[in-house]
Amino acid sequence: MEIRYTAIPAERLAAMREAGEDEFGNKWQPRVAEGWEPLRCCLRKASVDEDIALICYTPWDEPSPWMEAGPVFVHHEACAGYPDTGEYPALFRHNKAILNPFDHSGARAYDHITFLGPEDDHLAALANVLSQPDVAYVHVRSGSAGCFHFLAT
Template sequence: MTAIHFSAMPTGDAETYWAGGPDAYGLTPERQISDGDGVPCRHCLKTVGKGEAYLVLAYRPFPALQPYAETGPIFLHAEPCERYAAEEIVPPMLESPDYIVRGYGANDRIVYGSGAVTPTGDIPTRAADLLARDDIAYLHVRSARNNCYQCRIDRA
């Protein structure tokens, strides 16, 4: 079975937003206070705690603009947090019963037919199976209800 690891938002991206830099739409990230429910930080891959400040911003987890470079809303702790390091296990913020797991080629385009709503507990096996394919370079984990980007999965 192909070894995998879960990758959080790069620290350089997070540092840009913490410093007030513009999001993918050129806007300043919005600052909110968490009610403790459903606010997953894409850098530490933990849920933002109740009463903690977080940023809401448009994020494009692709290196360049192109037709398949999906952009959408994400959350990020408002204060610097440690990047997720336990890359070999399912991140703690993945609390929903299922997620979309979708493959992308080396050209950063969706590999058609690779996306499927996957029960959370089955993500590691599905990811390993997809990453065993030569036409898939990496995967995204996205919300099954809103298609929001959660994290990336790469070969270990």
């Protein structure tokens, strides 16, 4: 099974940068990275002293009763994004995670929600969830904070 891993779309981030605010009206402002922040634009950890922004983000691009929004870190200026869309992002491979699956109608597939620990095989668990006939895609989220990591299809 080939899985695609997708960071926050560059077009959405570009629109937010141009507007000077995220999609929820929070001001787009730089902050200096301490070096621990997981960046959702390129799916890597920020380097010390990089200019980043903390924004409110939802992976939904249209209204949905399933919409969840929360804080995520991104580069303040545009970056190259996540080029390895066929590779599970290394930064998130050994953390606490929630695999939050959705069916083909866009509703949450409750029977397949999966909680992972750092010791679990995240790739195998994700492949298992995505192999279910009723699962169309998965929002991979932080198991600690609940915030969005990336989309898996």
